[in-house]
Amino acid sequence: MIQADAEILSVRRDGAYYHMSFAAPGIADGFRPGHFVAIAVDDAHILRRAFSIRSASTKAGGALQIIVSPKGPGTQWLVRRRAGDIINVIAPLGQPFRLPTEPVPCVLVGGGYGVAPLFELANQLRARGCGVEIIVGAGDAARLHGVVEARRVSDAVHVTTDDGSAGEQGRVTDPLRRILAEGRHPAVYACGPMAMLQAVSEVSAEFGAVAQCAVEESMACGVGVCMTCVLPVIGDDGVTRMVRSCTEGPVFFGDRVRWSDVGTVPADTLGSPEARDD
Amino acid sequence: MTDPRVTLAGVEFAGPAFTASGCAAAGKELAGFFDLTEIGGVVTKSIMMRPRSGRPTPRMVETPSGMLNSIGLQGPGIESFLANDLPWLAERGVAAVVSIAGETVEEYAQLARILRNEPDVKAIEVNISCPNVESRGQVFACDVMSASSVIHQVRRNTSSTVPIFAKLSPDVTSIAEIALSCHNAGADGFSMINTTLGMAIDTDTLRPILGGVTGGLSGPAIRPIAVRNVWQVHHVLPDVPILGMGGIATGEDALQFIAAGATAVSVGTMTFHDPSAPLRVQQELLGLLDERGFASVSEAVGVAHRGGLV
Numbered sequence: 001m002i003q004a005d006a007e008i009l010s011v012r013r014d015g016a017y018y019h020m021s022f023a024a025p026g027i028a029d030g031f032r033p034g035h036f037v038a039i040a041v042d043d044a045h046i047l048r049r050a051f052s053i054r055s056a057s058t059k060a061g062g063a064l065q066i067i068v069s070p071k072g073p074g075t076q077w078l079v080r081r082r083a084g085d086i087i088n089v090i091a092p093l094g095q096p097f098r099l100p101t102e103p104v105p106c107v108l109v110g111g112g113y114g115v116a117p118l119f120e121l122a123n124q125l126r127a128r129g130c131g132v133e134i135i136v137g138a139g140d141a142a143r144l145h146g147v148v149e150a151r152r153v154s155d156a157v158h159v160t161t162d163d164g165s166a167g168e169q170g171r172v173t174d175p176l177r178r179i180l181a182e183g184r185h186p187a188v189y190a191c192g193p194m195a196m197l198q199a200v201s202e203v204s205a206e207f208g209a210v211a212q213c214a215v216e217e218s219m220a221c222g223v224g225v226c227m228t229c230v231l232p233v234i235g236d237d238g239v240t241r242m243v244r245s246c247t248e249g250p251v252f253f254g255d256r257v258r259w260s261d262v263g264t265v266p267a268d269t270l271g272s273p274e275a276r277d278d
Numbered sequence: 279m280t281d282p283r284v285t286l287a288g289v290e291f292a293g294p295a296f297t298a299s300g301c302a303a304a305g306k307e308l309a310g311f312f313d314l315t316e317i318g319g320v321v322t323k324s325i326m327m328r329p330r331s332g333r334p335t336p337r338m339v340e341t342p343s344g345m346l347n348s349i350g351l352q353g354p355g356i357e358s359f360l361a362n363d364l365p366w367l368a369e370r371g372v373a374a375v376v377s378i379a380g381e382t383v384e385e386y387a388q389l390a391r392i393l394r395n396e397p398d399v400k401a402i403e404v405n406i407s408c409p410n411v412e413s414r415g416q417v418f419a420c421d422v423m424s425a426s427s428v429i430h431q432v433r434r435n436t437s438s439t440v441p442i443f444a445k446l447s448p449d450v451t452s453i454a455e456i457a458l459s460c461h462n463a464g465a466d467g468f469s470m471i472n473t474t475l476g477m478a479i480d481t482d483t484l485r486p487i488l489g490g491v492t493g494g495l496s497g498p499a500i501r502p503i504a505v506r507n508v509w510q511v512h513h514v515l516p517d518v519p520i521l522g523m524g525g526i527a528t529g530e531d532a533l534q535f536i537a538a539g540a541t542a543v544s545v546g547t548m549t550f551h552d553p554s555a556p557l558r559v560q561q562e563l564l565g566l567l568d569e570r571g572f573a574s575v576s577e578a579v580g581v582a583h584r585g586g587l588v
Contacts (some may be wrong), residue, residue: 001310003311003553010556014297023537040551044343045340046498046547046550046551047338047340047345048551050531069424082420090553136447143450143515199504217335218335220338220340220345220347221550221553223307223311223553224303225301225302225303225307225308225549225551225553226301226349227300227303227323227337228335228337228349229337229348230332230335230337231335231336241331242352248306258405262335263334263335264334265332265333270331271328271331271332271352271353272331272332276328
């Protein structure tokens, strides 16, 4: 994990999103798919913004690429930067996706710009001899990201949109269900909105596949000190704790996250108000 | 060069900048960013008797030059803190200022009794002002009687060589009155200010954004409030040390607090922006004091009350 002033190499619009690349000396070497970067924005917004790292190149001192969805003032400021501008970054952060030890077929599921960490994951899985199918989904065609790139790094790509404006009309779980029904995919990797991750985890569990999900929770620091990005997760001991998605995540096993309880503190959580009344 | 060492109620610390409670966990996460032994010390997240889950999310809202939080004192409880966190700090020679919080006066007393056996506790910060506890009536810091009874109990259960700092809330009519009563009850110093209570509403859903409905406002937005509070308390108790905090982002910010009467400073919310901020602020502060001819930090404490630079 390194904190550095990084020079922006390029900012390029791509549909509803922006591709951003910046020099990241020393950071690219430690990158594993699932890691994220926390970026400081303008002075008026004191909290860092967290982004999944899309890819890292180690050439020429190293560079990182991210996908930015400019939906708030901080990300809008960020996409207005130009090549040569300097931003302060901290990376790589968080727990990455765990790779299978055997060369097994895997399904990767990305919702919207959540597909960002899956390309490099696909590369690494294929380098280990794993088969890779990628499902790319979004609300509509404008918010689909990386379909072409997905084709380049996988054996098959399935595209879904809620409104049918691209690919198959429906949810990512429709093709996921069909693929898992073949009974030969033990591993599912997903990144996207919480509701999608919940659905992917449920369908995976139904077919006995292990799902790893990279969550997107709102963070203030990204480094484990602020305690804002918590969600209820079941530990190895069976106890639910409010766990930080920045340090213990962002990648969690789908069957450990209490998806329906995200945004609450379940009564049986360690140290919950109800538990303390005992 | 200005001597970086500061003495707070008889205890010497390596530098004038500290982390702030609730903004540095128990220190470990910041160790990758700077050497924790170079700053004054780590003020831990408030420790309670039992594990505590904290509040539901969303726990945070960014606001102009600041943020609101409703974490709700999530923590592992004192047993886990003593088994894992305090030894980690002690083994590395990091000065530990342990913040404690309780739901009852007795819980504070219990925490103090447990910490009494811990030689690695350099000082205790008594968090009597966290606005996030579930029972709204229990903000001890806003009431003279309850604030002083907590301080009295912690003081009588703590070794005389370990100073206790009362963490004061700005959400009171007269901060000086609370400070005087806490001092009479045995507080050796003050930590100030805690967050000030705020709220934000989502204009799409028209509901409060925070899971905890209200939350503590922190960051540069509250800095002038903090400087004013430090000024007022130093005015009535010029010999009582103050650990000043509230939106400190730079050495210049820290210098305002020192001049208003703080003996040392804590860097809180800005650590979220820049995890290296505590050490950077300390270096900047020492540079500014040196430029102004101060041989030690203590020479500059409260200088604004004495006509400033002459």
